[in-house]
Amino acid sequence: MSSSTRKPAPRKRASRTPLLVCAGVAVAAITLGLVSWQASSSRDGSRDTTASAAGSTPRAEDPLAELKALARREAGDKLALGRPDAPVVLVEYSDFKCGYCGKFARDTEPALVKKYVDAGTLRIEWRNFPIFGADSEAAAKAAWAAGQQDRFAAFHAAAYADGAKEKGFGEERLVELAREAGVPDLERFRRDTAGPQAAEALRRDQEEGYRIGVSxxxxxxxxxxxxAGAQPLAAFEAAISRAAAAAGK
Structure with a gap:
């Protein structure tokens, strides 16, 4: 992403919560539907060029390739689960205050881990994408901080447990969740949560999501x-199977 590209400040974006929906299927389908439509148009040749940044020379466009390239595959990524070279990467944009995100985390994700991640077929990369204000942002930074002590997945499970979000994500509640997740050094957890690296990691995830149209x-x-959305397990299984086949696996 060019350093000259101006992006709205994440907090401004997050403040527009009446317009942002913790989506099931419908609104998220609208959100990423434009990207999907662009990709389909490129495949059938009806949309095969776009102006360059300078507005002069058209260039070939492959939105699906660009979206696939968002998989970071970083070996040291603390917010990822599965082999960096897994054939399929699932990138998840989520918010700890989102009820549908919790439903996916409790009802669907464990089955995907057992069936595909453990088999080496799938890698899951989480992106913190808080859209419900200060509490959401605080929980996202805390999840990142837990990850620095290799407890992201456990924190993720605790924060998405049934009824967890109703207790809020104030400072002491986040420490309680960290303790529940087995974070060994709680003082470091507090420092990391409030530190600049957590803020930068959150900004990186948010800017990526906004750039591709996630809202x-x-x-x-x-x-x-x-x-789009917390769809049934079968929808994810079908998508993973298609992606694995496309990867020759």
């Missing part, structure tokens, strides 16, 4: 293909 949670990319 509701949960939103997913499965092998670069948009998948």
């Amino acid at each position: 509701s949670t949960p939103s997913f990319l499965v092998g670069g293909q948009p998948l």
Whole structure:
């Protein structure tokens, strides 16, 4: 992303919560539907060029390839689960205050881990994408901080447990969740949560999501293909199977 590209400040974006929806299927489908439509148009040749940044020379466009390239595959990524070289990467944009995100985390994600991550087929990369204000942002930074002590997945499970979000994500509640997740050094957790690296990691995730049009949670990319909302397990299984087949696996 060019350093000259101006992006709205994340807090401004998050303040527009009446317009942002913790989506099931419908609104998230609208959110990523434009990207999916652009990709389909490129494949059938009806939309195969776009102006360059300078506005002069057209260039070939492949939105699906661009979305697939968002998989970071960083070996040291603390907010990822699965092999960096897994054939399929599922990128998840989520908010800890989002009820549908919690539903996905409790009802669907464990089955995907057991069936695909443990088998080496799937890698899950989480993106913190808080859209419900200060509490959401605080929880996102705390999740990142827990990850620095290799407890992101456990914190993720605790924060998405049934009824957890109703207790809020104030400072002491976040420490309680960290303790529940087995974070060994709680003082470091407090420092990391409030530190500049957590803020920068959050900014990186948010800017990525906004750049591709995410404005509701949960939103997913499965092998670069948009998948909207907390859909049934079968929808994710089908998407993973298609992506694995496309990867020759």
